[in-house]
Amino acid sequence: MKYVKKGTVIILAALFCLTVLWGRSGLFSFAEDPVIYGDVDGNGKINLQDAQMVLQAVLKIKGLEAAAHQAADVSGDRQVTLEDAQLVLKYALRIITAFPVQATDLPEEKPEQPEEGAEILVAYFSKTGTTRAMAEQIQQETGGTLFEIQPVHSYPDSYQETVEIVQKERAEDARPPIANQLEQMQDYSVVFVGFPIWFGDEPCIIRTFLENYDFDGKIVIPFCTSGSSPLGPAQEHVKSILPNATVLQGLGLSGTVSGSQERIATWLVSCMKQIEDLTAGTPGSTTKPETSDGSYGDSTAEPGNADDDTSQDTNLKPEANTMRIQAGTAAFTAEFADNSSAKAMKELLAKGPLTIEMSDYGNFEKVGPIGTSLPRNDAYITTEPGDIILYQGNSLTIYYDTNSWNFTRVAKIQNITQAELKAVLGSGDVTVAFSLE
16 A cells, blocks of 8 residues: 555645646647737638738728737737738738748638639839839739730820820821730739820720720729829720720729838728639629619618618608709709719708808809718719719719719719800809708
8 A cells, every 4th residue: 555655745735736737838738729910800710801901901990910920920929910911811822822931820711823814913004104104003912914016106205296296196097006906805813904094094905904805704903003093084984995805994093103102902802802802703792783763773872871771761751853943933843863972962961941041163063061060972974064073072063054073972962054044053153952842
């Protein structure tokens, strides 16, 4: 019995020592979940949501917790930068299959290889090099193939001579020939098309490029650089030239490309999410058809407002589709457009009439603040007398003449001439009351 007790003590002592030693070496400690680089949200997958989280951290929009911060440092330099956001984006899009950090830190299962034809082309025309710089950043962040559209007849260095040539091309609706040809266009399913804005529109050589190749079934994304002109008209022309392609909302830069890198990166994350949804066949992800008011869906609507049926006021009758407008002793009726902006306007008026002090602007409209913000469905349109436009989401305008810009049409006054409308609104400020019929 003495020897049994002695043996038991020795065994217990040995176990105690092993416990201490192994505990120190981690063998008896509870193992923490290993960090999967790139999986920032911790759901076991590396996708566009992770890239967006890294980008938000870089832009200081939303911070990361410690574990997420470590997972986001895929470059291994102990800090989260734009480079990390780009790498996670490329991994999510299956452009790369590993990060600079050790491969053993990555998920064991390798990402699927890109489907055949799932390639990105970044095509651009640039005279001064500004658009080229934007195209090169897009290429670097997406891993796409860069293709420069080169004219047979180069434009002269002289600004005035170039202006004369461009004006002549525009007047003749010319199609300047392209010197170099793109091989294997069928291999690309996503095409970024870049150009400078000349006289408010895309250069004619871009029309040559779009008409020379088969874009049916492809996803096309325009981008441009300009002094101050918006992308709007060119975006619509690309859509009209490529009726069988899906044209996503492009990006126009009026500043330097070097000063807009974060803006370009943010836009690319949005583009890639749309591309992922389209190629995966996600319900509701396809480009929305043009509505009766000339706008295109809710691409610029504020989050949470567009098509939110649960936000309807219980006093609003679904069949209400006309608005009463009172200016002085004159009254007329406007028919609502079919978009989420008009819907939000109905909900606002369902709570009671809206009276606005409206001022004259540009000799073509009366404008005044509505005291709140509504979702926007901006599209490049040319207004007509009687159009009621939502401007920048927080002002309402009544047009008595024409103007072209990115606007949201919410309603149109019925059965009134331009002369009658101008007579009612007058030449100075006017008080106008809006209500539901």
